Amino acid sequence: MTEGSQIIIxxxxxxxxxxxxxxxxxxxxxxxxxxxxxxxxxxxxxxPKECVLREIEEEMELILDPATVQAFARRDCDFGIEHTFTTSLELDIDELALHEGQRLGWFTAQEAAETELAYADNDILRQFFSRKAVEQTPGADPDRHRTDRHDQQGTPAVEGGVAR
Known part of the structure; x- marks a missing residue:
């Protein structure tokens, strides 16, 4: 089975x-x-974290600080195992050198939801933006409803976008 990593920047x-x-x-x-x-x-x-750091450097010439890259989810998908990481970064995409793909773009939660994304990314972004909404709610505990376990790399294990 194939295995890949992606990052939510x-x-x-x-x-x-x-x-x-x-x-x-x-x-x-x-x-x-x-x-x-x-x-x-x-x-x-x-x-998987080493993979995503390498891929981002190769594809965009963007070197991320490994300490700021956090495990978000691990999913078993029909196309293989997918590890998703997150980081926050205020970045000007016009300053990146894109070596793979046609172009870069910023997507809000609504824009992502309205676009059919590759690799079932709609599911993982729905989960990500839901957590962001909770984190930004005053007095809310973002971990209150978390039931996910972590795999050997510390990645929260989810299946089909649902914590298992």
Whole structure:
């Protein structure tokens, strides 16, 4: 089974996440669709987190501080195992050198919900933005309803977007 990592890069001032428009090549999965940045684990990757850090550097020349990248979810999907990470970063996408995909864009919760995204990213972003809404509610406890367990890499284990 294939295994990959992706990252939700959240821009706090915009209340939006970074997405990229995949290349329009029929030979790749989900051509010409918006997706979260990331990629497949390679033999040199010791962990899913190492994979996502490498992929972001290769694809956008963006070096993320590993200490700011947090595990968000691990999902068993029909296309393989997917590890999702998060970080918050106020970033000007015009300053990035995109080496894969057609272009970058910021998506709010509503924009993401209204767009059919690659790799079942709609489900993971719905979960992410739901947690963000709770975190931004005064006096709310964002962990109150969390029942997810963590895998060996510390990634919350979810199946089909639902904590297991």
């Amino acid at each position: 959240y821009h706090p001032a915009r209340h939006a996440v970074l997405m990229y428009l995949r290349d329009d090549k029929p030979s790749i999965p989900f051509p010409d669709m918006w997706a979260l940045p990331g990629g497949m684990l390679e033999p040199s990757d010791k962990t």
